[in-house]
Amino acid sequence: MLIADRSGEALRELYERHVGWLVLRLMRRCSDREVVDEVVQDTFMGVWRNAAGFRGEGPVAAWIWGIGIRRLVERFRRRPVPTRGWDSSGAQSSAEEMVLLGVEHGDLAAAMDGLSPELRAVLRATVLDGLTTREAAVLLGIPQGTVKSRMRRARRELREALA
Amino acid sequence: MTWHVSPELVASYRDSASSDAASHSLELHLVECEPCRRIAAGAVESDRRDRIWAGISETVDMPKARWLEEALRRFGVNAHIARLIAMTPSVQPSWLLAVATILALAAVAASSLGPIPFLVVAPLVPVVGVAIAFGHPIDPVHEIGVASPTGGFRLVLIRASAVLMASIAISVLPGLFLREFRWMVVWLLPALVCTLLVLVISTFTHLSTAAVVVSLLWVAGVTATELAASTPVASFVGPAQLIFAGAVLGLLALLLWRRTSFERIAGR
């Protein structure tokens, strides 16, 4: 990858391509702008330092998200942030959106919509965001045990829904 | 039909107004779709993006870690002067490598031709280096440099010293090919003399002209002395060194006397 040769310009290019979605996606999980801006900075510094460690498994954006969400989790762990949490107006998904979700991402993503918000949150953190149960616990501000039990319930409900 | 995000969806996502299904779709999709990421980028104000970048750039902007700069800092040279020196064009690896090669050849030839080729070439290295390092017209940044507080004489001294030290440093290794230890040091004073001479002459004419003049004078001088003298390598041994030492002092005084000419650029 370009960055491995320590080219500041390559980092800048990568930054321009990815900062937008990263900011938006993190803002949905923490509405404190300053915290998010800091985390984004940390993320790209992490990208800069660990560029050599990316071996091309999967899309670059997924790798960047992995770094970013973990920085956010770290941040929550170090200092409580009152504005954490999935920010949502609670809008209902339209039927069309459900179909699209199913088409693009398979039944799991669509079925998730049928779950209660807490179960959805846990699945989002572990499945979509790729966190471990321990990290998910920090992100959601709940005990790890609760994460595990909610995941069990979610899986059960999904199995029933998909059956 | 492949699904892509629309600016409206991005806006509603940003405002947390989109449904969870739509939000999840968008998030998953953006991981894989560059054009849609560009749409998302538009939803974040450019001030904010620039501000965040400003925080990152301090780390990244650190211009290439030049080992020379680090080495100089460790020797107690002020950080910014170390940068100035490290950024001098003729203290760059490519030029140094070229010179080192030439010197190595001269040194290796010493076994059959005697040390003269090496001893003649070595003092001219800093002369050429100084010519490359600055001075109109070769230094493009000359005018801005002279108009700066550091500019003028101080800058000249800093860079000339840097070039001189670099030249000496790269001459050490090829010098090891020479038979006798004294050949490795007898050219040092002549190098200083030649460097000072080119600087002094540059106050009267273009630096490149000065470099040529000094080179010719030096080669002619050594040739004449060698031909006239009874002992071989007379231009470098014994009384010659005293003469060089005297020349260094004289030229230093001359340089100080002429120093204000470095404060201006030559007129058209």
Add this chain to the structure above:
Amino acid sequence: MSGNVELVGVGKRYGSVQALGQIDLTVERGITGLLGPNGAGKTTMLRMMATVLAPDTGSIALLGRDPSRAEDRVEIRRRLGYMPQEPGFYRNFTVFEFVDYVAILKQVTVRKQRHDQVREVLGMVELTSLAHRKIRTLSGGLRRRLALAQALLDHPEMLLLDEPTAGLDPEQRLRFREVVSQLPKRPIVLLSTHQTEDVAALCERVIVLVEGNIRFDGTPEAMSGIAQGRVWIAPEPGDEAMLSWRTGDGKYRHVGEPPPHAALVEPTIDDAYLLLAGDGVGIST
């Protein structure tokens, strides 16, 4: 201590050519335009103000100091921003490295502060996104912006710009004008150019320099006023006028003596420039 630029009886000669002859001039805060054809002595004058050239006759005082004295010269240079006519660059440097280098030359020794300043001036000229591009990959217009950026370092009290808009397209020129008109702390800005539009749009005061002498010193409006009553529009070209050319709408504009059937028009600064510069200037672009 006055913060002006004062030239008294300043002259400079190169061989047999009198580049500047007996100039008396005081320049104060604000944007002053130095207008004149090539070879008029603009660069010579700017170089003298930039302390890189000494006059043959006369004396100069810059920001209350005397540039012929070494210590004063250093102090002046600390407060000076200079964009030479042909700025040179180390082509292998990146944009950031180059401005950083100049900042070091300006003796901004503390790295954090210096880097902040570099970022600030790059932001002012909108080169932030190209900060890590190597200079040799930049176009001429971008390099001009870079040259302007280095001149803006450390908020100079005196800003000297030699042909800053040469080779820039109209949009870039507009952006340049924005930057210069929005400088903090209202420094002394001296802008040398042969583009009358830059002067008309930007300068509070215009000095017209032709063959080493000042032919006009005043506001742009006063300068247009010189041509009052001497600019005409006619349907045909005429030989009596000092200068006449075809305008975009098919008529002919004449400066000087009118041909028959000519109507008087309001003069612009261009017309005045032509009158002042006489044969020394071609049709301005």
